[in-house]
Amino acid sequence: MSTDASEVYRRYVGAMVLHGLHAARSCGLGGTDLYALNLLDLNGPMTPGELSAQTGLTTGPTTRLIDRLEEAGFVRRTPSPDDRRKVIVELLAEPAPLAEALAPAREKLGDIFAGYSEEERRTLFDYFARATEALRP
Amino acid sequence: MSTDASEVYRRYVGAMVLHGLHAARSCGLGGTDLYALNLLDLNGPMTPGELSAQTGLTTGPTTRLIDRLEEAGFVRRTPSPDDRRKVIVELLAEPAPLAEALAPAREKLGDIFAGYSEEERRTLFDYFARATEALRP
């Protein structure tokens, strides 16, 4: 990875993060809320305890974090079938306000993808899958 | 962009955002600080007024935001040569704590890039550059 490529990549990652934060704000979400949503998206449903371990929050703030996300329609709480003390926090289908906030960017990116050959697109998506796995927390 | 590809991509973006937020936290940065740093990285040096317009903050919090970033060694304030009321906020070289936080991920991604052919890497970096431009706020 040359210095030049590294520069391109750094700016790219910055743009992605900025994009995510911007979309989150427009839905009234804070940084931690976005963090939790991405955790749930990448790692699947989990209990408040697991979420609290992965976010680094103590249990009190975690409860209120889940409250916020539930009220906003992002997640759902379900009682755990095995252990009646536990709760399972599950990500719901993408809520309308978020989809709306992301739509313009998605369209632009769709146009970019359309400009590549089938083989190039395969390369890109292969990379996306690998990078996602590599960055899994 | 098929539904499947869209899913891959959504998770990828989530992983990138999570990665950025995680690195920021480990340096004691909040969401807004990260947002501002990325703005400065993508759009170059700017005045506090411009930064306040782009972050959506009023001028008071913007001043303190810059104070925080300056104390942490991320940015530098320089008096504007044309207008002595103005200040130019400039991003410095990446501070050590941030580079340290990002190092493991960079290494992993470097390994991934190393597995592609020269041509595939060109495709990837071409995409990165285009996507960065498309997402510019």
Next chain:
DNA sequence: AGAAGTCTCTTCGTTGAGGAAGAGATTACG
């Protein structure tokens, strides 16, 4: 030159997110 406008910074009050401690319910262990 003087008035009006612009830019940054300061001060003050408010708000919201987070930590600490403990309650209540359930499960596991002796």
Next chain:
DNA sequence: CGTAATCTCTTCCTCAACGAAGAGACTTCT
């Protein structure tokens, strides 16, 4: 069985970040 451990949630407190309003320095316009 009964005691200890676990899990979520509640309550109270603290603190950091934000907005509003205005001060001070400088520029622009008449």
